[in-house]
Amino acid sequence: MKSLFTKEQIDELRLNPYTYHVSNTTIKFTEEFKDAFWRLYLQDMPLRDIVRTLGYDYDVLGEKRVGGFIYNLRKNRLTPEQRVASSSPQRITRPPANTDYTHMYASEAIKNMSAELTYLRQEVEFFKKTFAAGDKKGFRGLIMDTSSSKFQLIHELVSREDNVLTITELCSIARVSRSGYYNWVNSKDKRDEQERKDRHDFELILEAFSHRGYDKGVRGIHMRLLHMDPPILMNVKKSVG
Template identity: 35%
Template sequence: MGANYFSDEQVKELEKNPYVKKVSVKSITYSEEFKELFWTDLQKGMLPRNIFKKYGFDPSLLGPRRTKSFTYRVRKEATRVEGFKDTRRTDSGRPLARVLTIEEDLERLKQKCEILQQENDFLKRVRFINRKQISKLQKDKQ
């Protein structure tokens, strides 16, 4: 069981903060605005604990692990092209295939053709072996 779940009272307290986008018993999602403010203060040399206090969060309520992992995520997101934007909805699932050039498309079709040819040869051999065994069984019965 997780060691740092929020109680119902703590969830209600966190929901009052304008920099909280969503909060549940297990997790908290911060607004993009807070992430940007946090990043600018972090670059100025402020400690993460003090930044959380500055914007109305109780660091002891969040715990050291949450503050440390949030700081890590903000540093990582600051280097992204998208910045602090939440990309979970747009980046979920398998990425879309890029448009292939004519040469790449031709090469893929050739490979697919070879695979299908091998599959056909295999099935022909299986049919041939089955026919052989059926005819052998029929001869043995007679």
């Protein structure tokens, strides 16, 4: 039996823009939520992480509600052939190596070759981006210098409508862990807040640097910040950065 939502939980669920309707017994989601959920589901993201990424508490929704939602979503999104073909038809896997297309019907061979070509093109594209973002210090430059850069590229690719590569495959290529990627995704609010703070600090430094129409060194910037109203105490190294 599904647990009932409390009044506090209902008020919180209504704040999420993906909530279409909620009562003490049921919750209905928007089409945008279903599309976003399906994209992440196809990328092999764990259910708890999908729910959390889209702004909900998995434990509040409950395992039975989430399971029922997935059942209906798959029922509506997959063809009968796909549902029969595999117990996990939603997962997009790497095309088999050395596939012999000569023993297939022409229509089937074209469909499989098209899927393989799409997969390989995206894989090559991701390799190119990881190389372009590398430190260019030689062969090791093939691997990006920060995990954050890798996570950003992975996130951009899996968010595309036409993506066929799973998060597992992309993390393997970039040599990062899936858990690290999911932690990065779930810390977006903290990164955004830090970016806003850094931007504000930069504007203050720029204002101090240009005060009275002439450029200043580190000491001059530091002193100008202290003479602002209110005074600002900032790390000198940060000012230099």
